[in-house]
Amino acid sequence: MGPTGSGKTSFINMASQSSLRVGSSLESCTMDIQLANPFTLDGYNITLIDTPGFDDTTRSDSDILQLIASFLSLSYEQGHALSGIIYVHRISDVKMGGMSRRNFSLFRKLCGDNAMKNVAIVTTRWDCVQPDVGKSRELELTNNEAFFKPVLDLGAKMIRHQPQTPDGTQAILRRLIRNQPVALQIQEELVDRQLHLSQTMAGAELGKEQLEQVERHRKVMAELEEEIRQTELTDIQTKAELEMERQILEDTIRRVETDRARMSSGYVAQNQVYKAKLAEMRRAPNEINEGVGRGGPGHGLYFKIALLVCCLLAVKYDREELESLFPILGSILR
Ligand SMILES: Nc1nc2c(ncn2[C@@H]2O[C@H](COP(=O)(O)OP(=O)(O)OP(=O)(O)O)[C@@H](O)[C@H]2O)c(=O)[nH]1
Ligand SMILES: [Mg+2]
Numbered sequence: 001m002g003p004t005g006s007g008k009t010s011f012i013n014m015a016s017q018s019s020l021r022v023g024s025s026l027e028s029c030t031m032d033i034q035l036a037n038p039f040t041l042d043g044y045n046i047t048l049i050d051t052p053g054f055d056d057t058t059r060s061d062s063d064i065l066q067l068i069a070s071f072l073s074l075s076y077e078q079g080h081a082l083s084g085i086i087y088v089h090r091i092s093d094v095k096m097g098g099m100s101r102r103n104f105s106l107f108r109k110l111c112g113d114n115a116m117k118n119v120a121i122v123t124t125r126w127d128c129v130q131p132d133v134g135k136s137r138e139l140e141l142t143n144n145e146a147f148f149k150p151v152l153d154l155g156a157k158m159i160r161h162q163p164q165t166p167d168g169t170q171a172i173l174r175r176l177i178r179n180q181p182v183a184l185q186i187q188e189e190l191v192d193r194q195l196h197l198s199q200t201m202a203g204a205e206l207g208k209e210q211l212e213q214v215e216r217h218r219k220v221m222a223e224l225e226e227e228i229r230q231t232e233l234t235d236i237q238t239k240a241e242l243e244m245e246r247q248i249l250e251d252t253i254r255r256v257e258t259d260r261a262r263m264s265s266g267y268v269a270q271n272q273v274y275k276a277k278l279a280e281m282r283r284a285p286n287e288i289n290e291g292v293g294r295g296g297p298g299h300g301l302y303f304k305i306a307l308l309v310c311c312l313l314a315v316k317y318d319r320e321e322l323e324s325l326f327p328i329l330g331s332i333l334r
Pocket of ligand 2 (some may be wrong): 006009010022023050051174
């Protein structure tokens with residue numbers, strides 16, 4: 001996981017010799033959860049899972065949470081737990097601003113404290129900073145309670161993606177592959193405790209943020225309305241501009257409220273799409289290639305579940321397990 005453009009897909013491609021699409025514009029790139037080419041490292045079979053990030057430029061955070069939650073709960077139901085969870089952070093970022101903190105805070109709620117021992121915070125873009133600048137930022141990220149210190153105290157590791165080479169990626173994965181696989185908090189909440197998505201820690205956190213966002217917008221809207229009232233009737237242009245601003249705010253509020261209201265129902269729908277796709281794949285494994293995203297754009301999308309986060313998960317699967325869960329993937333592997 002990690003903010004959009006932090007280098008999740010680039011890392012995965014380098015580690016697994018895959019050719020998943022990498023971003024080249026300001027728009028978010030990875031739209032779906034996608035599996036990289038499986039490979040072996042020190043006798044461990046590894047599948048890296050690429051996910052979109054919460055600050056996607058085209059989809060709402062609820063959509064992203066539904067997508068990730070759905071993928072994670074289904075794989076957990078099938079008996080799979082994660083050996084490694086990588087959170088990618090650009091060391092070139094001058095600030096750990098609101099967006100980055102929000103992203104990380106949702107990541108924490110998804111994983112839960114118990115899974116932190118399997119988490120690596122991987123910093124990228126060391127080539128974009130002077131070594132001493134990068135080093136002092138790393139120190140601040142490590143020691144500041146507002147940044148990564150709390151999770152490092154819980155057992156997470158902070159690792160540089162440096163050198164930026166396949167060997168460099170392998171060195172990072174070696175720090176994770178021997179881990180005991182763990183269930184993430186959201187997997188326990190959704191599968192073991194059968195909670196609704198909005199009742200999970202991540203769902204509740206997102207809901208709280210959305211509520212705060214609505215309150216902030218309402219405050220600004222009230223100020224705008226007051227301004228409109230006080231503007232002279234004859235000043236038609238100013239009135240029209242203010243009214244337009246007010247309208248935009250009103251639309252934003254409506255969108256956030258709708259998004260918030262459909263968090264759980266969206267998750268249920270997403271899960272059904274996912275399960276139907278799995279069942280379809282089991283029935284006719286050789287006929288369905290569309291919807292399986294592995295190795296590159298030519299492979300389509302994995303499960304049609306759809307869309308975005310910023311999570312890169314290293315998962316230990318053995319070949320048999322993988323084939324029973326994903327028959328098409330099994331046939332590709334063979
Ligand atoms: N200079 C430099 N560029 C990098 C590094 N890592 C990734 N990039 C570039 O950053 C851009 C975004 O990389 P991606 O791998 O697509 O980032 P992402 O995190 O997968 O982004 P989303 O899919 O949008 O969430 C691409 O142009 C990469 O080539 C790095 O360490 N240094
Ligand atoms: Mg990506």
